[in-house]
Amino acid sequence: MSNNQTLWTRWGVGGALVATMATFGCSTEVDLTAPYDSIPVVYGLLELQTDTQWVKINRTWLGEGNQLLAAQVADSSEYPSGSVDARIVELIPSSSGGIVGNELPTGREWTLRDTLVDNKETSGIFFGPSQRVYFAETTNESLLDDKLYRLELTLPDGKEARSTTTMVESSVGAINQPPPNLPNYKMGFAAVNPDGSATYPNFPFKWTTSPGASLYTASLVVHFEERYYADDALTLLDSARDRTMTLSVGTREVNGLNGFQTIDEPFECQRLYGELSTRLEANPRIRRVLGSYDEDFQMERAFDFVLQVANQDLAIYLDVNETTNSIVQDRPTWTNIEVTDKDGEPMGGVGLWGSRSTLGVYGLGYTKQTIQHLQEGDLTAALNFCSPAPSGISDYSCE
Numbered sequence: 001m002s003n004n005q006t007l008w009t010r011w012g013v014g015g016a017l018v019a020t021m022a023t024f025g026c027s028t029e030v031d032l033t034a035p036y037d038s039i040p041v042v043y044g045l046l047e048l049q050t051d052t053q054w055v056k057i058n059r060t061w062l063g064e065g066n067q068l069l070a071a072q073v074a075d076s077s078e079y080p081s082g083s084v085d086a087r088i089v090e091l092i093p094s095s096s097g098g099i100v101g102n103e104l105p106t107g108r109e110w111t112l113r114d115t116l117v118d119n120k121e122t123s124g125i126f127f128g129p130s131q132r133v134y135f136a137e138t139t140n141e142s143l144l145d146d147k148l149y150r151l152e153l154t155l156p157d158g159k160e161a162r163s164t165t166t167m168v169e170s171s172v173g174a175i176n177q178p179p180p181n182l183p184n185y186k187m188g189f190a191a192v193n194p195d196g197s198a199t200y201p202n203f204p205f206k207w208t209t210s211p212g213a214s215l216y217t218a219s220l221v222v223h224f225e226e227r228y229y230a231d232d233a234l235t236l237l238d239s240a241r242d243r244t245m246t247l248s249v250g251t252r253e254v255n256g257l258n259g260f261q262t263i264d265e266p267f268e269c270q271r272l273y274g275e276l277s278t279r280l281e282a283n284p285r286i287r288r289v290l291g292s293y294d295e296d297f298q299m300e301r302a303f304d305f306v307l308q309v310a311n312q313d314l315a316i317y318l319d320v321n322e323t324t325n326s327i328v329q330d331r332p333t334w335t336n337i338e339v340t341d342k343d344g345e346p347m348g349g350v351g352l353w354g355s356r357s358t359l360g361v362y363g364l365g366y367t368k369q370t371i372q373h374l375q376e377g378d379l380t381a382a383l384n385f386c387s388p389a390p391s392g393i394s395d396y397s398c399e
Contacts, residue, residue, distance in 0.1 A: 115132070
């Protein structure tokens, strides 16, 4: 391998790791140049709502021969089991709330243990499907949104890695529209006119920022069931499966970390019909049931409004490492992982230690005209959508 050759490190995360890493995927470029020394590569995102925190701890390597073949060997990029001393330490923030470097511990800490999980994609260049990850259970002693958390690693070659990050304060009450505490709320995506045409409103999604939040990614999730029939008359059911479709609402950066800013993000409701028509197969033997029926409120529910919230460390990392079409290829890299060698001298680290939060309003209902336009509108009529409500409740029932 030449001195200027680079190795792209990417770890697919799913299953248990989805709770912490799925939405904000991570990748970085590591330059392997002589003189060579193995560099720790660390990715971890804390999350208040989860009962287990996950961290990915790997290393770079340099060896003789074909490095693509070496990447297929787990020992090339993974530390041996039990060889990494890892823990999360809770710290008391300074009066400013920021990270100054001399914060005192509260006395609470969590030891990270390693385990193998079989959830890694095998289509990449790295070993799979198993991968070594590190975890700490926070069920009995939950993380707190007004504290800082430091990751401390002692590696088998004598190196040490440190990083401190803030938490994102959040609650479902931060969402203002759609209303989070109105269980009979129905979203209207279309208004059907007497001549059969439709008008589409702009739905005003709205939320208040939380202290510590730096970036919001909003999405609308649609739930439906696909039923596959063996005949065109839709009388012989062959199989069925539950599906979801996610529509991007928008991404908003936050100026200032004190929170309590109001963000309005309008959503063009015509997009719902347009994206369903382009992303789903029009097949006469497929019937689609929009959501589920709530007998207590006698209404259909099919939509979730979800906010993914990143703290400042994660937001900076995503911004610096964002894919670009610029003709300038050399872009700065950013990491908050500090590494020292066995003599205590600083050296380069790679990766991210940050936090994120997920909040949302789930199980939102929809109006009669929303399903009517799905059945009768030119864009979506061929998709065979119907309501899960009984025929006596809905004119557009699947019954």
